[in-house]
Amino acid sequence: MKVYVFLLLIFPAFGLSGQELIWSEEFSGEQLDPSVWNYELGDGCPELCGFGNNELQIYTKRNHRLEDGKLIITARLEDGTYTSTRITTEGKKLVQYGRVEARIKLPSGEGVWPAFWMLGSNIDEVGWPRCGEIDIMEYVGREPGQVFTSLHTQDSHGNTINSKTTAIEKIETGFHTYAAEWTPEKIVFLIDGKAVYTFAPDERTEAVWPYDQPFYLLLNLAIGGNFGGPVVDDQIFPQEYIIDYVRLYALRH
Secondary structure (H helix, E strand, O other): OOOEEEEOOEOOOOOHHHEEEEEEEOOOOOOOOOOOOEEOOEOOOOOOHHHHOOEOOEEOOOOEEEEOOEEEEEEEEEOOEEEEOEEEOOOOEEEEOEEEEEEEEOOOOOOEEEEEEEEEOOHHHHOOOOOOEEEEEEOOOOOOOEEEEEEEOOOOOOOOOEEEEEEOOOOOOOOEEEEEEEOOOOEEEEEOOEEEEEEOOOOOOOOOOOOOOOEEEEEEEEEEHHHHOOOOOHHHOOEEEEEEEEEEEEEOO
């Protein structure tokens, strides 16, 4: 299996006008490209039941479709069981530095927990949170009108101490862009092109800054769990999490 690593060139100044598109997933085919995407299936058991967060869903290969150039992940309640989809680029498409961006339309309703995020490619060797995690976008239906951008490191012991909650009225309506601009010095999170949070620690030990290595991408729609909340409104299903594209840019003058 070939592993493609995007080590993107970084220059001191960057902005929308100075970015070079390196790779994109436009979801234009009839099915997900198996050279890019993996499915994570089941409920995480026995290794990590509830995926470490007491999540309630079971992930399948049938809770998504590609339509009109978009990936649509659908969460359902089927015979008392919540089903959804989680995909990753682990071992196939990795990125280190640059701008990572997706255009997304969120689901809504109490219990939904969609995310667009990244994990360090050394997770199997060192475990979590030592591998590092970059949460470019998280949303929970129990707190409408808010988006969460967060980082997890060994220094934070898994707690979300490096985080920002951004209030955006009617964020559930229409498509919005979520991005992280990642350099060797800092990570800047953006929503619709506006910077909302910057992580630039003075100390750069591995425990504080595990971000000088390749990461892989994840897209999923979880239900309930520690962050999604203990209450799920069963009347909201089905719910759709729609991803228009995922793009990687080098940051240049």
